[in-house]
Amino acid sequence: MxxxxxxxxxxxxxxxxxxxxxxxxxxxxxxxxxxxxxxxxxxxxxxxxxxxxxxxxxxxxxxxxxxxxxxxLGSEGVRTHWFYRLARPHLFELQQRTKLVVHLAYLDGGDVVYWEKLDGEFGAHIPTRIGGHQPAHRTALGKALLAAEPEEYLHSPVFDRMKPGTPRTIVTREELSREVGNVRRDDIAFDRGEGLVDIGCVASAVSAGQAMSSDGRHTVAAISICGPLDHIDSRMVSAVRSASREISRSVGVNPMSKA
Missing domain, CATH: 1.10.10.10 (Winged helix-like DNA-binding domain superfamily/Winged helix DNA-binding domain)
Structure with missing residues (x-):
């Protein structure tokens, strides 16, 4: 204390x-x-x-x-949010298709906050939880969300000292900037054992229309699948891309922009 x-x-x-x-x-x-x-x-x-x-x-x-x-209040807030309600069916479909752990998350400063977690066959090996935080630089979700932010976001003091999670973790702003640039180019993000040893993830961001929130940003979340590194292949990348497109279609018009 x-x-x-x-x-x-x-x-x-x-x-x-x-x-x-x-x-x-x-x-x-x-x-x-x-x-x-x-x-x-x-x-x-x-x-x-x-x-x-x-x-x-x-x-x-x-x-x-x-x-x-x-x-x-926390549980009700998660389950009744319009974005979550529209995205949830696609998250379940992604989990059924890949059999891996599926996450929905948003960005809070230098962290990702987990909005949903659907356990797959490897859920016990991935110690994330709804409402939990992880440093954005260690996760595919974080990289996808950072790629949706302006470049100057990476100049925030929260990225001055990035602690490693494994020997593969990105720990410098220059490395992170290059990685985020690749995500912007390819529209897909990877975690190759950077958060947990031998665990890989694939992520993609989803933006909900153009309604600006009270913190001056658009409503953006990201989805990911996670599992053993040797399970992350081109089929899994395709599954994430497909789910991201479907969620984007579902949440493309932010209902709060009409309020």
Whole structure:
């Protein structure tokens, strides 16, 4: 845990900080929360108890943890999002066609966040999970998503120090820029044992029309298949390309652009 020197003053930002801290630490007492966030004790206590009443948090004795309502909201948000509903049938078809693990993910800073995971025959060997994060530079999904961003996106400080996952991981901005350039050219991205040893992935990005979101970007996600490196061949590449085209047709008109 670490102390935030300048904690936020508004209630919403404080609640966000507390939830993020609990997500990292698992569970905390009031004293530990105050130490970790720098939020004044009386304010922290009032806000924690308010979140308990909302079922955002669960308190057992004097220890707080993430509550069931947050899990419900997260799960409902994933399953009811219009993009997910339109893409999901194609993800299942891709999984049935390849028998490999299928992912749907989006970009958050320098990470990919997994929106969906369909386990194939090798699901137990690929320790990803819905809502989990992985550094974008280690994954085919990340490369596909980065290729959909402007070139200057790679100049973000999050790519100053890229930690390796395996000996094959790209760890310099120059290497990543070249790889992303190849993805833009070929419209397909690869992970050749860069995130997990002996595991390969193929990915392609899908853009949902031209509706701009509140963060100034278009709605973009990526799909991938993952499995043993020796299973990643031209047939798998064709399957990903086909699924990407079908999803693009389904989500090509962003319904939120009409709102």
């Amino acid at each position: 670490h102390v935030h020197v300048d904690p936020p003053s508004d209630q919403l930002s404080r609640a966000e900080l507390m939830l993020e801290t609990l997500q990292t630490e698992g569970f905390l007492t009031l004293t530990q929360m105050v130490h970790a966030t720098g939020i004044p004790r009386s304010s922290a206590h009032r806000l924690l108890e308010r979140m308990v009443r909302l079922r955002w948090l669960l308190r057992v004795g004097d220890v707080y943890e993430i509550g069931v309502r947050m899990f419900e």
